[in-house]
Amino acid sequence: MGGPGSGRRQRYARQTTDGHLALDIAVLGRRGSLQPGRSGTVSWSRDGQPIGSVTVIGLPDGIRLSYRARTGEGAWEVVDEVVGFLVSATTFGSGRRWFACPACARRCRILYGGVRFRCRHCNRLRYESQFENRAQRANRRARKTRRRLGGTECLMAEFPPRPRGMHLATYQHLQALEAAADEQWASVVIGRVGRSRRGRQSRRQKP
Numbered sequence: 001m002g003g004p005g006s007g008r009r010q011r012y013a014r015q016t017t018d019g020h021l022a023l024d025i026a027v028l029g030r031r032g033s034l035q036p037g038r039s040g041t042v043s044w045s046r047d048g049q050p051i052g053s054v055t056v057i058g059l060p061d062g063i064r065l066s067y068r069a070r071t072g073e074g075a076w077e078v079v080d081e082v083v084g085f086l087v088s089a090t091t092f093g094s095g096r097r098w099f100a101c102p103a104c105a106r107r108c109r110i111l112y113g114g115v116r117f118r119c120r121h122c123n124r125l126r127y128e129s130q131f132e133n134r135a136q137r138a139n140r141r142a143r144k145t146r147r148r149l150g151g152t153e154c155l156m157a158e159f160p161p162r163p164r165g166m167h168l169a170t171y172q173h174l175q176a177l178e179a180a181a182d183e184q185w186a187s188v189v190i191g192r193v194g195r196s197r198r199g200r201q202s203r204r205q206k207p
């Protein structure tokens, strides 16, 4: 366990595990935030730093969300949106409430923050899989290279020594391949964390 860079890797991995802002209708219900007329702020932080907040106002058949979001050009704008409720019947007679995604009207329990708060189909899955595919491909390449050298696939371990009989040039080529894949893996992860950092700064600069 260990090796140079392992600490760095673990740190970024931890920062990205719960990187999403999520509004869970069950949690809001328990907090009393869904009651008509109630107004409150839901905020999120990561590593002790605030990364977002939304004002939630209870309406008779939905909630009103007010928050700042970044447009495609990078400017911040105020979003004021109503998210309606959908009610499904339960065996106990009382209906169960769901959010109706403002974009696709799909019934959902959790709205995820991206540019806008939307269901996971509209927001999260696509983003998440793009991110994971790129990171996983880079990760697989790095492991494969290590396997070719007869070493352990664990990226935390030291790079395998040059096998007996392998040309130095070949070994160096594989080493460069592994380093490039590792670098790409890190850039995907760090790029993602960096985006939220920039968002924080922009938010602060605004009066």
Ligand SMILES: [Zn+2]
Residues within 6 Å of the ligand: 101, 102, 103, 104, 105, 106, 118, 119, 120, 121, 122, 123
């Ligand atoms: Zn949706």
